[in-house]
Structures are given as C-alpha cells and as structure tokens.
Amino acid sequence: xxxxxxxxxxxxxxxxxxxxxxxxxxxxxxxxxxxLASDTFVTAAQTWAMKGLPPNxxxxxxxxxxxxxxxxxxxxxxxxSKVSPAIQTNTLELYETEIDLSPQNINDSQLQMxxxxxxxxISNEAQIGLSLRILCGFGIEEIADAxxxxxxxxxxxxxxxxxxxxxxxxxxxIPGDAEIDERLAPVLTTIYLLFNxxxxxxxxxxxxxxxxxxxxxxxxxxxxxxxQTNKPQVNALxxxxxxxxxxxxxxxxQNGEYVLYDEQDTSLWDPELxxxxxYFLYRAASGNQLSKYHLEATIAxxxxxxxxxxxxxxxxxxxxxxxxxIEYSPIAALNRVFVLSKIAGKAQAIADAxxxxxxxxxxxxxxxxxxxxxxxxxxxxxxxxxxxxxxKTNTDKQTIQKKIDILTNxxxxx
Amino acid sequence: MxxxxxxxxxxxxxxxxxxxxxxxxxxxxxxxxxxGKYDGRGNGLVFDNARVVHHNKxxxxxxxxxIKETLGGYVIVKAESADEAAEFAKGSPILQGExxxxxxxxxxxxxxxx
Numbered sequence: 144x145x146x147x148x149x150x151x152x153x154x155x156x157x158x159x160x161x162x163x164x165x166x167x168x169x170x171x172x173x174x175x176x177x178x179l180a181s182d183t184f185v186t187a188a189q190t191w192a193m194k195g196l197p198p199n200x201x202x203x204x205x206x207x208x209x210x211x212x213x214x215x216x217x218x219x220x221x222x223x224s225k226v227s228p229a230i231q232t233n234t235l236e237l238y239e240t241e242i243d244l245s246p247q248n249i250n251d252s253q254l255q256m257x258x259x260x261x262x263x264x265i266s267n268e269a270q271i272g273l274s275l276r277i278l279c280g281f282g283i284e285e286i287a288d289a290x291x292x293x294x295x296x297x298x299x300x301x302x303x304x305x306x307x308x309x310x311x312x313x314x315x316x317i318p319g320d321a322e323i324d325e326r327l328a329p330v331l332t333t334i335y336l337l338f339n340x341x342x343x344x345x346x347x348x349x350x351x352x353x354x355x356x357x358x359x360x361x362x363x364x365x366x367x368x369x370x371q372t373n374k375p376q377v378n379a380l381x382x383x384x385x386x387x388x389x390x391x392x393x394x395x396x397q398n399g400e401y402v403l404y405d406e407q408d409t410s411l412w413d414p415e416l417x418x419x420x421x422y423f424l425y426r427a428a429s430g431n432q433l434s435k436y437h438l439e440a441t442i443a444x445x446x447x448x449x450x451x452x453x454x455x456x457x458x459x460x461x462x463x464x465x466x467x468x469i470e471y472s473p474i475a476a477l478n479r480v481f482v483l484s485k486i487a488g489k490a491q492a493i494a495d496a497x498x499x500x501x502x503x504x505x506x507x508x509x510x511x512x513x514x515x516x517x518x519x520x521x522x523x524x525x526x527x528x529x530x531x532x533x534x535k536t537n538t539d540k541q542t543i544q545k546k547i548d549i550l551t552n553x554x555x556x557x
Numbered sequence: 558m559x560x561x562x563x564x565x566x567x568x569x570x571x572x573x574x575x576x577x578x579x580x581x582x583x584x585x586x587x588x589x590x591x592x593g594k595y596d597g598r599g600n601g602l603v604f605d606n607a608r609v610v611h612h613n614k615x616x617x618x619x620x621x622x623x624i625k626e627t628l629g630g631y632v633i634v635k636a637e638s639a640d641e642a643a644e645f646a647k648g649s650p651i652l653q654g655e656x657x658x659x660x661x662x663x664x665x666x667x668x669x670x671x
Binding site: 415421425441446 | 568569570574575578579581582583584585586589590626
C-alpha cells in the first residue's frame with residue numbers, strides 16, 4: 144500500500160509543501176524548502192512502513208512538514224543569534240509564525256511561486272524545468288526524460304536557474320494589476336511550452352507525456368480560478384489546451400505509434416474537453432486585446448471539426464494570417480501554406496511555400512513534397528528525399544520514408 | 558481529470574450551446590480583427606515591424622495542428638546545436654525586417670535514439 148500511496152502523495156503534496164515553505168522562507172532558500180519537503184516524505188516512508196498508514200496521510204505529511212520547518216527555523220535562530228544578532232528579530236518572527244498549510248494559503252503560494260519561477264531573468268527551458276520540479280512535483284529523472292536529457296544536465300540547469308533567481312532577488316508575489324499582463328506573458332509561455340512538450344514530445348513514455356499536458360492544464364486552471372489572473376488571454380490558452388488535449392487518446396495507437404489526424408478514430412476524441420474548450424474560448428472573447436492564444440485556440444477549435452468545408456479553411460487561413468502578424472514563426476507560416484492549398488489549390492500554395500525558403504527545415508520539404516503530389520510526383524519525391532536528409536528523429540524519418548514508398552509505388556504523373 | 562469549477566451543470570455542453578459560444582467568439586474576433594491592420598486576402602505575408610517578433614521574445618512552434626498532425630511528425634525546433642538553431646532562425650523571412658530578431662531556444666535535447 145505505502146509503495147503506491149507515497150509516489151501519489153509526492154506528486155500531489157510535494158509541490159504544495161515546497162510552495163508554502165518557500166513563500167515563508169523566501170526564494171533564496173528554495174533549496175531548504177525542497178530539502179524539508181523531500182525529508183518529510185522520507186520520514187513518511189520510514190514511519191508508515193513500521194506503523195502502517197495514518198488515518199489522514201495528507202494531514203500527517205503537513206504536520207511533519209510544519210515540525211521540520213519549525214525545527215529548521217529554531218536551529219537557524221539559535222545560530223543567527225550567536226553569529227549574526229542583526230537578523231535575529233527577523234528570524235524569530237519567522238519562527239513564531241505558524242507554517243500555514245491551509246488550502247487558501249497553499250493555493251496562493253503556488254500562484255505566487257508560478258510568477259517567481261517564470262521570471263523573465265531565466266531562460267524558458269529553466270522556467271519549465273523549475274516549474275516541473277517545484278510546481279508539478281516531478282522527479283529529476285522524469286524531467287530529464289521529458290527533455291530527452293540526463294539527470295546531471297537537468298540538475299545543473301535547475302541549480303543555475305535558482306542562483307539566477309537569488310541574484311535577481313525575485314520576490315514571491317502576484318504582481319499588481321498594473322504589471323499583471325506583462326508578468327503573465329512568461330507564465331503563459333511556460334504553460335504553453337509545458338503543454339507542447341507533452342503533446343509533441345519525442346519521449347516514448349506516454350504516461351509522462353500525458354502528465355505534462357495535464358499539469359499544463361492544471362496550472363492554467365489555477366490562473367483562471369484566481370480573480371487577478373483570470374484574464375482573456377489565460378482563458379484562451381486554457382481553451383487551446385482543452386481543444387488539443389481532446390485528441391490525446393486518438394493520437395497514439397496501441398503500439399504507441401503516432402496516428403495522423405486524418406486517420407484518427409474520432410470516437411476517441413473527448414467531447415468533454417472540446418466543450419470546455421469552447422466555453423473558455425467564449426470567456427476569452429472579451430476586452431480589446433487579441434493575443435496569439437486567442438488565434439491559436441480558434442484554430443484549434445476548427446481542428447475539432449473534422450468536416451472539410453470551405454468555410455472552415457477560409458476561417459483558419461484568416462486566423463493564420465492574423466497570427467503571423469502578431470508573432471511570426473516558420474511553422475505557423477508553413478501551416479498557413481498548408482491551409483492555403485485547401486482553398487487556393489496546390490499550385491498557389493507551392494508558390495507561397497517556395498517564397499518561405501526554409502531550406503534547412505525538413506517540414507518545409509515535407510510540405511512541398513506533399514503539395515507536389517499529383518502535380519509533379521518526381522518533384523514531390525525529390526522534396527521528400529531532401530526532407531528525409533534533414534529529418535533528425537526516427538519518427539520523422541519513418542513518416543517521410545512511408546510517403547516516399549507510397550510515391551514510388553505509384554505511376555508518375557509527369 | 559481536473560475539475561472545472563466554472564462549468565455549470567452537465568459536463569458536456571449541448572451542440573446548440575457550443576454554437577452560441579463559438580458564434581460570439583467569432584463575432585468578437587471579427588470586431589477586433591477589423592480594428593487592426595491586417596491583410597485578409599491571404600496573398601503573401603504581411604509584416605508589421607512593430608508587431609512581429611520582438612527582441613528577446615521566444616519563438617515557440619505552437620501546437621497549431623495542421624502540419625504536425627496532418628503531415629505527421631514533430632516540429633518543435635530541434636537542432637543538434639545552438640549554432641544550428643541559430644541557422645534555422647536566420648532562414649526566417651522576419652530577419653529581413655531591420656532590427657527584428659528571432660530567438661530560437663532549444664527545449665529538448667535531441668539524440669535521435671528514439
């Protein structure tokens with residue numbers, strides 16, 4: 144029993160304990176907060192193995208965490224009073240205050256930690272790494288797996304990020320209304336990338352990938368549920384996540400292989416997530432600020448409508464045009480060309496695609512290959528071969544090779 | 558699954574309800590789009606230097622389904638090295654706009670083993 148419940152509680156409670164302790168101690172002591180929280184679980188494992196499971200394991204964990212925090216502060220206060228009388232009052236004050244593990248304080252602490260971790264002074268990958276560790280309770284090994292990296296690299300990355308936050312003297316707080324939009328931007332980017340990592344990760348661990356997506360959804364939901372952070376762009380991001388996550392079960396088959404959109408079994412699409420997406424998108428449609436999340440979420444909505452109508456593709460094309468104006472990205476541009484081919488035909492799309500000249504991107508050639516099929520199969524094959532040469536992962540190589548094989552078995556059209 | 562406190566009643570909205578939500582969303586998008594400068598004819602890319610990728614902004618290759626899900630594979634920017642990622646960014650037409658920069662960050666280390 145303990146073998147199963149401890150990892151489960153670690154995932155749900157570790158992050159809460161760390162956030163509350165860190166908020167109390169300050170971000171400069173984040174390692175101590177992490178150590179105390181980890182230590183709490185070590186004590187739980189030892190005690191529960193001997194004495195059995197307590198009636199309320201979570202409350203038990205909170206009590207032990209509180210005691211450990213109190214002991215730590217007490218030790219520090221003794222040390223400080225001898226070594227550094229100047230900061231004694233401050234530490235005593237901390238010691239005298241009860242560690243507050245009420246649901247309200249847990250929630251507030253987690254939100255504040257979100258802003259502290261997603262501070263513009265550290266890189267995106269560090270923000271995601273720290274978020275996974277501190278806000279989501281992921282183990283270093285799991286983070287390494289998600290990033291296709293190793294424990295050592297992740298540990299170094301997280302260590303450096305914490306150093307940086309210390310140097311910057313980042314406060315643990317929700318920014319005021321005046322700067323909330325600006326500070327929300329990196330928080331939303333982190334959630335977006337976290338979702339992306341789960342949705343498009345190369346990791347073979349499907350459970351882990353799903354967890355990443357659900358964590359992104361959970362963090363975004365926390366923001367939507369808070370008055371200060373319940374902004375249109377946050378609702379739009381949540382809508383985006385819901386729409387895409389609705390296909391999670393249909394995207395991977397029983398052998399763990401990727402299933403392309405057109406071949407997905409739509410009965411596996413989750414109608415609950417689709418309707419949640421529509422609800423949050425509707426809530427996002429207010430104010431006079433159009434974020435990229437609004438556009439991407441609306442594109443994602445059309446993605447949940449399988450019908451191949453002109454109305455749909457025209458709407459999506461317009462959304463891509465707007466998206467490219469707000470934030471250009473090569474992939475968005477390639478996507479736009481794909482959509483254009485549905486409306487203006489392949490020839491027009493080829494002309495537009497070739498203007499992009501993304502000649503070091505294998506998707507550029509995959510798309511061109513796809514567009515040339517039926518127009519000039521020889522050219523199609525040539526482009527796919529270029530794509531194959533540029534593709535770096537086995538998944539991509541296999542997908543492209545399959546397309547080449549199909550073409551090879553067809554009579555050439557020109 | 559997460560509990561969405563904002564959802565009233567049933568877990569799945571009726572198709573009619575969805576229709577209402579989406580219609581209002583589309584109307585709002587149209588009204589906002591009308592205010593902004595934007596070429597809706599869909600012929601070529603329109604770059605407004607003031608609004609495209611700003612310095613120090615991370616380019617993310619979002620989960621916009623079409624290419625990734627329809628053509629297959631994964632398109633998070635994955636490069637063997639930072640240099641290669643920089644090369645990738647250089648290929649972007651946005652750099653033709655003076656003063657614009659694109660920052661491509663490496664998110665996952667690609668080892669090609671999988």
